[in-house]
Amino acid sequence: MLYLVYVALVFLIVGFVRVSTNRRLAGLVVAVSGASAAAARRFARSIMLRNIAALVAAGAVVGTLNLVHEAHSGWYGLPLMLAPGLAAATGLLVFALTPTRIVADRSSRRSADLVPRRPWSYGPAWGFVLPLVAAAAVITFAILAGVGSSAQADGTFRAITIGTSTSGPYPGWYYGLPLIGMTVLLAAATLFALGRIASAAHSEADNDRYTELDRIVRTLATRVVMQLSSGSLFLYFAGVLLFAGWATTNAATTFAPGGIVVSTVQPATVIGLTEVVAGLVVALLGGVLVVLSILDATRQPLGRVVDADSNSNSNSNSNSNSNSNSADAASAETA
Amino acid sequence: MITIDEADPTPPFEQIRGQLADQIRSGLLAADQRLPSVRQLAVDLQLATGTIARAYAALETAGLISTSRGSGTRVRADQGLDDDSLASARRFVQALNRRGVSLEEALSVVRIEWSRVNGG
Numbered sequence: 001m002l003y004l005v006y007v008a009l010v011f012l013i014v015g016f017v018r019v020s021t022n023r024r025l026a027g028l029v030v031a032v033s034g035a036s037a038a039a040a041r042r043f044a045r046s047i048m049l050r051n052i053a054a055l056v057a058a059g060a061v062v063g064t065l066n067l068v069h070e071a072h073s074g075w076y077g078l079p080l081m082l083a084p085g086l087a088a089a090t091g092l093l094v095f096a097l098t099p100t101r102i103v104a105d106r107s108s109r110r111s112a113d114l115v116p117r118r119p120w121s122y123g124p125a126w127g128f129v130l131p132l133v134a135a136a137a138v139i140t141f142a143i144l145a146g147v148g149s150s151a152q153a154d155g156t157f158r159a160i161t162i163g164t165s166t167s168g169p170y171p172g173w174y175y176g177l178p179l180i181g182m183t184v185l186l187a188a189a190t191l192f193a194l195g196r197i198a199s200a201a202h203s204e205a206d207n208d209r210y211t212e213l214d215r216i217v218r219t220l221a222t223r224v225v226m227q228l229s230s231g232s233l234f235l236y237f238a239g240v241l242l243f244a245g246w247a248t249t250n251a252a253t254t255f256a257p258g259g260i261v262v263s264t265v266q267p268a269t270v271i272g273l274t275e276v277v278a279g280l281v282v283a284l285l286g287g288v289l290v291v292l293s294i295l296d297a298t299r300q301p302l303g304r305v306v307d308a309d310s311n312s313n314s315n316s317n318s319n320s321n322s323n324s325n326s327a328d329a330a331s332a333e334t335a
Numbered sequence: 336m337i338t339i340d341e342a343d344p345t346p347p348f349e350q351i352r353g354q355l356a357d358q359i360r361s362g363l364l365a366a367d368q369r370l371p372s373v374r375q376l377a378v379d380l381q382l383a384t385g386t387i388a389r390a391y392a393a394l395e396t397a398g399l400i401s402t403s404r405g406s407g408t409r410v411r412a413d414q415g416l417d418d419d420s421l422a423s424a425r426r427f428v429q430a431l432n433r434r435g436v437s438l439e440e441a442l443s444v445v446r447i448e449w450s451r452v453n454g455g
Contacts, residue, residue, distance in 0.1 A: 108341040112379035114355075114364065116371045116407070201378040 010287040017292065040213065047217060050098040051224065051297035058091030076158060081175055081239055084286075085182040088232030089189040092225060096193035112202060113211070119194035122215070122222040131190065131230040138183050138237045142176035145244055149173060160244075160251050162268050167251035171240045179240065183233070190229040197221045224297045231289030238283030245275030339380055347382055351390040359399045362415035370400065370408040 062083050069079040120128050149172025150161040157172035171179070197218050202211075249272030252265040337354040339347050358364045373391060377384040391408060394400045402408045416424075431441045 109338055110380050111336055111338040112371070112376050113336055114358075114371060116369050117375055199375060199378070201381075 006283065006287065009284055010291060013284065013288045014291045014295070017288065018295070043213075043217075047221075048298075050095060053098060054091040054095040055294060055297060057094040058087040061087040061090045076156075076169055076174070078175060078178060081236060082178060082182050084232040084235040084239075084290075085186045088228050089182075089186050091228060092186075092189040092193040095221075095225065096189075096196040117198040117218075119191065119198050121198055122218045123226055127222075127226045127230075131187075131226065131233055134230060134233040134237060135183050135187050138233060138240070139180050141237070141240065141244075142171065142179045142183075145171045145240070146173040146176040149176075160247050162248070162251040162265050165251045165254065167247045169243055170247035171244050175240070175243075179236070182236070186229060186233060190225060193225045193229075194222065197225065220296060224293050227289045227293035227296065231286045231291075231293055234282050234286030234289060236286075238279045238286055241275045241279030241282060245272045245277075245279055248272030248275060337380075339382070347380075348386050348389045348393075351376075351380075351387065352393045355390065355394055356397065356399055359394075359410055359414050360416055362421065364410045366410055366412040366414065368410045369406070370410065372407065 065079040065083040065086065069075070069077060072079070146157065148160060149157040149170055150159050150166060151157050151172075152159050152168065156174040157176075158170055158174040159166050159168035159172065160170040169175075200218075202214055248268055252268035252272060254262040254264070256262045337351060337358075339350045341347075343350060345353075355364070355370075364370075370391075371379075373384050373387045376382075376387045380387075391400065391402065395402055399411060399414050400408055401411050415421075428441070436444075
């Protein structure tokens with residue numbers, strides 16, 4: 001039931017975000033000449049294939065880790081906990097290592113912009129600060145939870161002891177150390193992907209015509225990378241918070257037979273409940289970001305190429321951000 | 336924006352150096368403006384990184400740009416011509432344009448006059 005409510009809330013928020021950002025997304029419209037439409041279509045297809053390959057690779061990692069989890073119950077769910085981060089890192093690496101570029105007729109005259117392209121050139125500042133803050137929060141929490149954890153009978157630090165009561169699974173060092181490594185790996189994969197987006201070659205041949213298209217494709221790719229990395233960070237941070245919260249609350253509560261609460265230890269109970277609530281909120285945020293990244297990644301960046309006449313009509317009906325100004329232009333729309 | 340032309344007999348390194356020098360002296364590239372990395376220019380222009388690095392090194396030797404590990408390659412201050420000189424050049428070009436003089440002819444005249452004024 002809780003899962004269904006979670007899914008419904010995620011899609012409700014995703015719908016709200018998509019409606020509220022529709023105008024901005026509609027601004028990602030580019031005009032190319034009719035003669036360039038074929039090259040633009042080829043480029044769009046290559047972008048779609050790259051994005052789908054990244055999603056398939058991420059999905060394969062989740063599936064594999066699920067099988068590993070089922071085969072090794074003695075690992076206490078560690079593969080599942082690492083699944084979001086490893087899947088995202090794999091998807092980002094496939095995304096980054098797949099070359100995409102508009103290739104039209106090779107010209108003997110080639111131009112280059114003199115504005116440096118940096119990994120953070122194609123997104124808002126908050127989009128880069130958000131995953132940094134999330135990564136710092138994950139590492140800080142993992143260290144704090146590790147310090148507060150206690151060893152189980154097998155010597156692994158995956159429980160919490162309050163007074164004489166011990167409860168688990170708790171994100172102690174057993175989960176925390178791989179989690180910290182995972183966060184560093186994901187941060188590195190994200191930086192690598194952003195660097196590749198920025199440093200990839202500018203579209204070949206007719207630079208004037210393709211400059212805007214080039215910028216839009218880089219902007220969309222940056223959105224996908226930031227949403228995916230932030231979303232997966234939030235998802236496994238949520239898992240950690242929820243397990244920590246439940247374990248802490250259980251360890252701080254004394255139950256009578258029949259599940260009746262006899263007494264609670266404060267402030268441990270409040271801390272545990274706070275972790276549970278924070279975990280639910282963070283899980284919602286992570287789910288929303290991952291769904292948004294999948295929607296952006298599977299959207300055809302040049303989904304529609306229309307003739308010059310209908311292009312001018314559609315542009316007059318849409319917002320003024322469209323930079324269609326060529327009389328014989330065909331427009332390739334991202335929305 | 337800079338453009339290289341494979342059909343031009345001038346070597347690509349010299350084309351890049353010349354265009355960047357022109358843009359710095361004319362003020363199109365402002366003081367302290369950061370230039371793209373060697374790698375970015377190389378992939379965009381489909382040239383070897385060594386070609387771009389050679390052009391940057393020549394510009395650095397000429398005192399037009401400076402390169403440091405932390406802040407990358409930047410245009411050095413006070414390398415552009417003063418406003419009066421730029422305005423004179425603009426008036427000169429506009430006047431010759433009105434008379435239908437080509438760039439090549441204009442440059443020939445400038446070279447001759449330059450030699451004459453400097454006693455060459």
